[in-house]
Amino acid sequence: ILNVEQSPQSLHVQEGDSTNFTCSFPSSNFYALHWYRWETAKSPEALFVMTLNGDEKKKGRISATLNTKEGYSYLYIKGSQPEDSATYLCAFWDTGNQFYFGTGTSLTVIP
C-alpha cells in the first residue's frame, strides 16, 4: 500500500480567509491525482483530475496545483465561506492502475 498523506489533518479558518492544504504522494509511477470534496451527510464529489506536472485547475474560488516530480499537490481556497466546510480528499493513481486515497483534510470555516 502506497503512502498518500494529506496535511493538515484538520483546519479551522475564519470566513474570508484564504487557505491551502497539501496532498503528498510517491513521485514515481505517477499517472493521475484526483481531488474530492466530502461535505457532512453527503457523498464525496469530484473537484479536479490532474495528470501533468505543472497542471493548475480552477473551479470558482478553489484551485489546485500539481508537482509530480516532487510528489505533491496543493489545494487552495480563496476567501473561504462556511459552505466550503468539508473534508477534502486526494486520490493518487499509479501507472499500474492502482489507486489510493489520502485520509483527508477536514476544513471548518467559522462565520
Place this chain on the structure above:
Amino acid sequence: DVKVTQSSRYLVKRTGEKVFLECVQDMDHENMFWYRQDPGLGLRLIYFSYDVKMKEKGDIPEGYSVSREKKERFSLILESASTNQTSMYLCASSFRGRVRGQYFGPGTRLTVT
C-alpha cells in the same frame, strides 16, 4: 445527473449473517468501486470492477466478496458478518480510465451486533 444509489442507508445485522449491499448506477459507467470509511482511516478500497463479471481486490478484501453480473449493478457481500465490519460503506462509479472522477453513492451505515 449521474446517479449512484445504494440499497440501504442504514442496516443492522447480526454476527454470522450473510449481508448483501447493492449499488446501482445509471450512467453506463464501466468502473465500479466499493469502499469502507472508518474514522481516522479515510476511504479504503475493498474491491473494484472494470467490467461485467470482472473484479479486482483492493486494499482490504478479506471477509468480502463482490458480484457484477450487469454493468449497472455491483454488489458487495459479507459472507459472515463480524463486528469489525461495522462501518460506512460507499459505492462509486466512473467511466473507464484513471482520469475520470468517481461518482459516489450516499453510503450505507452497517452495524453488526
